[in-house]
Amino acid sequence: MLEFPSITVFFITFLLNCLIFKYFWIEKRGKSPPGPWGLPILGHLPFLGEQPLKTFAKWRNKYGNIFRIRMGSWNTVIVNGYAAIKEAAEKPGDAFSCRPHFTSQRVLEEYNGEVSLAFSSFNDAYLAHRKITSTILRYFTGRHGALTEELMYEEVDVLISTLLKKTKDGPVDIRGDIQHSVGSIIYQILYGRGEDVNENLMLMIKSADDFNEFNRNGNPVDVMPWLEYFMPKRMALYKGMVSESAKSRQPKIKEHIETFSPDKQPRDILDSLLAVDVDSVGNPDITRGRLLGTLADLQGAGFDTTNKALQFLILHMIKYPDIQRKVQNEIDDVVGDRNHVTLKDKERLVFTEATILESMRMKAVAPMGLPKSALQDTELQGYNISKGTVLFFNLHSALYDEEIWGDPDNFRPSRFLDDNNKIDLKVSSRVIPFSLGRRRCAGEPLAKMEIFIMFANMMQKFSFVKPEAEVLDEESVPGLVYSPKPFKVIVKERV
Structure with missing residues (x-):
């Protein structure tokens, strides 16, 4: 039998008692958020299950919009509902705008050589970095975005041609084709056009797939850093x-x-990053290397999220053919025989836009967003939140809040239309798949532009039909980015 020296037993017992003391006493001081009982060391990780969103919904019903759990070594607060998320995201002093110092973040900085925009601490350097990135993205999506728009038309035409050829053999899985098309657009916006696009694009797609698979159930080393020494292969x-x-x-x-x-x-975003005069920014932490690291952020965040959002849109069109026909009729009325649906048409394609909003409401591909961290001791809806506490904004809860949506489980795009058949801005502003505050996704304008152009042009050119034997399951597959389950579809050209 394996025996431990008495000093080892004493040390382990002392450590466990310290953890229990910290968890069951320190956490209870003051007016801390309520929450379920957890386990020492592991906290609530064993209780999250395969569908954490369902677990959080159950706990929200019992403990309210603000409840605390423990994720391994980290005190964690889950923020639920639109009002609470908005208050937290817009808290004076950006109290909840920092990022926790997870192990994966440290590794990213080690290998990329610079601080990431997405995962950096909240400070003046982050604000300067974000401003530069937002300015560049506005250039490629705003008044000077003609090249970006033209690229999207070219890629959606290729996608349409590919799908029409594939579907001649019967029902097909089109998820890979959408992924390739979205990836090609993102890659060329970042790095420009060239003969090597397809080869490098395949590497980018493989990298995204590998990361999503690796983080399907989260990275345990992030919430239990000491596991790094026990999981060397991982x-x-x-x-x-x-x-x-x-x-x-x-x-x-x-x-x-x-x-x-x-x-x-500038030929692309990489050129625009090189064009920035870092000496004129006025912040010594803004270096050329840090700005070039933005490529990794945009490549990682902008590619897979847009891809999965489009996949869910197509899934919804298959499941709700009446909605699909209404979108197509609107496009026919507004665009007519013109070859492409353009961004200029968006203002008049109100039901099409409402359908996109409804799909993004029902199937947020990043329903918990990226983790936040409290910059200082502060308060949220009457509860004390200690500095360093990890926070997750449960965006899914806001997108399914019955007080706002009434019938959140029903796919009903008309909820976004006002009495004048225009998009109701007050209602649409509650769709927050990109989060809120100064940590909301910087690539939101590019993602919205790409989703609209690709979806509207596909709807103009063909219909998606459910195969007779196909059983559609709308439940998302959790991961770094949530995905639809595999499905097949018949693609029919519209004549």
């Missing part, structure tokens, strides 16, 4: 993925540095 795998992703960007960066001309219009 950590080596994660570091390898991060390293390969970083290496894959270097050839394009090197090529752009060698061919960049500040006097010419």
Whole structure:
């Protein structure tokens, strides 16, 4: 029998008692949020189940919109409902705008060599970095976004042609085709056009798939950092993925540095990042390397989320053919025989826009967003929140709040239309899949632009029909980005 020295037993007992003391006493001081009982060391991780959103809904019903749990080593607060999320996101002093110092964040910084925009602490450098990124994205999606729009038309035409050829053999799984098309757009916006697009695109898609699979149930090392020393193979795998992703960007960066001309219009986002005069920013933490690291943020966040949002949209069109026909009739009336649906048409395609909003409401692909962290001791809806506490904004709860939506489980795009058949801005503003506050997704304008153009043009060109034997399951598959379950569809050209 294996025996432990008495000093070891004493140390382990002392450590466990300290953890229990901290969990059951320190956590109860003051007016802390209520919450369920958990376990020492593991906290509530064993109780989340395969569908954490359902578990959170159950706890919300019992404890209210603000409840506390413990995720391994981290005190955690789950914020539920639109009002509570909005209050937290817009708290004076940006009290909940920081990021927790997770292990995966540290590894990303080690291999990318710089602080990430998405995962950095909240400070003046972050605000400067975000402002630069937002300005560049506005350039490519706003008045100067003609090249971006034209690229999207080209890619959606390729997608339409591909799907029509594939479906001649019967029902097909189109998820990979949508993924490839969305990835091609993101890649070319970031790095420009060229003969090597397809080869590098496949590497980007593989990287996204690997990351999503690796983080399907979260990264346990993030919430229990000490596991890093007990899971060397898992950590080596994660570091390898991060390293390969970083290496894959270097050839394009090197090529752009060698061919960049500040006097010419930027070819892509990489050119725009190179054009920034870091000395004029007025913040020593804004370096050339940090700005180039934005490529990883936009590539990682902008690709898979848009891809999965479009997949859910198509799934909804298959399941609700009456809604699909209404979208198509509107496009026919507004666009007519014109070859493409354009962004200029968006204002008049109100039901089409309402359908996109409804799909994004029902199936947020990042329903918990990225974790936040309290910058200082503060208060939220009457509860004390200690500095360093991890917070998750349960966006799913806001998107399914019965007090706001009435019948949140029904797919009903008309809820977004006012009496004048316009988009009701007050209602649509409650759709927050990109979160709220100064930590909301910086790539939101690009994602919305891409989703509208691709969806509207597909609806113009063909119909999606459910195969007779197909059983559609709308339940999402949890992961780093939530996905629809596999489904097949018949694609019919509209004539």
